[in-house]
Amino acid sequence: MSKVGILTHSFADAYNGRLDRIFGGGLERYIFNLCGVIREMGAEPEVHQLSFQGDFDRAVEGIRVKGYACTHSVRETFGRMSREAEGRLIYSSQMWTMLDYRPGSLGICHGINWDExxxxGAPKEAVRQAIQHALSELTMIVTVDSHFLTYCRSACRYDDREKVRLIPNAVDTDIFAPAGERANYGELRVLFPRRISVERGIVPMMLAADRLLDAYPQAVIEFAGETIGGDPLCEAFRIWLDRHPEQDRLLHRVYPFGQVAEAYRRADIAVIPSVFSEGTSYACLEALSCGIPVVASQVGGLNDLILNGYNGLLVHPGEQELADAIGRLIEDADLRLRMGARARETALAFGEDEWRAKWRAVLTTFLAHTHAAV
Incomplete structure (x- = not known):
């Protein structure tokens, strides 16, 4: 059986030393789903990732995962991955870094993360040069949103218009389905289904939460996302939760992949307030699929998903606009219902069947050219 190596900076939870589990982010979920498609094609996926826990080699959710101690630069560590990985290679992150790609490999861009x-200008020019290098060295780059495609067309030079292939992220609309009538006992739940990180907008969300809890006694705010042990921002978040005067209306829970739909089914409003570095957000798609109106920032791939005033509200990524938009939905139940119905309709256009079909088409050609592998 042929092998396909997926090279990435994160998959098993090396952030928290929990190598028995997959870290609960969009990148990691994407790789897990892609491994399923690779197996459907008759090949065996292996994941190769950066590690700050030393080298490791173990099975996680039935997938072989090898960790490479990042004791030198990212470029050097990815170079070691490229040399040691067997079979065809897919580079699933770090495209903004100048890497030494194995000939005949694929790349994936999960969203622009240099849009802060x-x-x-100098670091952004270095990124442009790294992307130009990737376009020259890789057989194809799959992008999850239209923004990277536009970036490549406007900032880089390449002759093959098929070099960058748009395959938007998808959602399982059967698993992520509306809950129907909810018994909320008078509460109204606002859900932040993101990692606790700067780019995901945790700071404006915390500041908006202060305003909302003060203004709306029926509001409960749930943070459903991973933290990283030792990270100063995550520590500040925990202190904020523990010492908040309304801590009984603030919740934090980390959901395994198979249970995250529960969080959406209990929610009335979802908030995706990314500040930068956003692709076609899984969290946004999942909320839409569950029939929940979304308040989202005007960042990255969120502009591909939310039509302002139709299936949600688009705002500038700041706490005042965020709090005002959430408050508008809290106060208007009819608006929530109308937007929620349209949200579900939107999500149906992003079903997993089409995503899998597009990836199978890419992999059919990719796996057929095994002579290109080193």
Missing amino acids: PRID
Whole structure:
């Protein structure tokens, strides 16, 4: 059986030393789903990832995962992965870094992560050069949203228009389905289904939560996302939760992949307030599929999913606009219902069957050219 190596910075939870589980982020879920498609094609996937826990080699959810101690630069560590991985290679992250790609390999861009306005021009030019290098060296780059495609067309030079292939992220609309009538006992639940990190907008969300809890006594706010042990922002988040005067209306829970739909079914409003580095958000798609109106920031792939005033509200990624938009939905039950119905309709256009079919088409060609592998 032929092998396909997927190279990435994260899959097993090396952040928290929990190598027996997959870290609960969108990148990791994408890789897990892609491994399923690779197996459907008759090949065996293996994941190769950066590790700050030293080298490791183990099975996680039935997938062989090898960790490579990142004792040198990312480029050097990815170079070691490329040399040691067997079979064809898919580079599933770090495209913004100048890497030494194995000839005949694929790349995946999960969203632009250099769209922070405060980053100076020189680092952004270095990213452009790294992307140009990837376009020159890789057989194809799959992008999960239209923004990377537009970036490549506007900032880079390449002759083959098929070099960058758009395959938007998808959602299982059977698993993520509306809950029907909810017994909420007078509460109204606002869900933040994201990792606790700067780019995912945790700071404006915490500040907005302060305003909302003060203004709406029926509001309960749930944070459903991973934390990283030792991270200063995650520690500040925990302190904020523990010492908040309304802590009985603040919840934090980390859901395994198979249980995350429960969080959406209990929610009335979902909030995706990313500040930068956002692709076609799984969390946004899942909320839409469950028939929940979404308040989202005007960042990255969220603009591909939310039509302002139709299936949700788009806002500038700041706490005041965020709190105002959430408050508008809290106060207007009819608006929540109308947007929720349209949200479900939107999600049906992003079903997993089409995503799998598009990836099978890419992999059919990719796996047929085994002579290109080293």
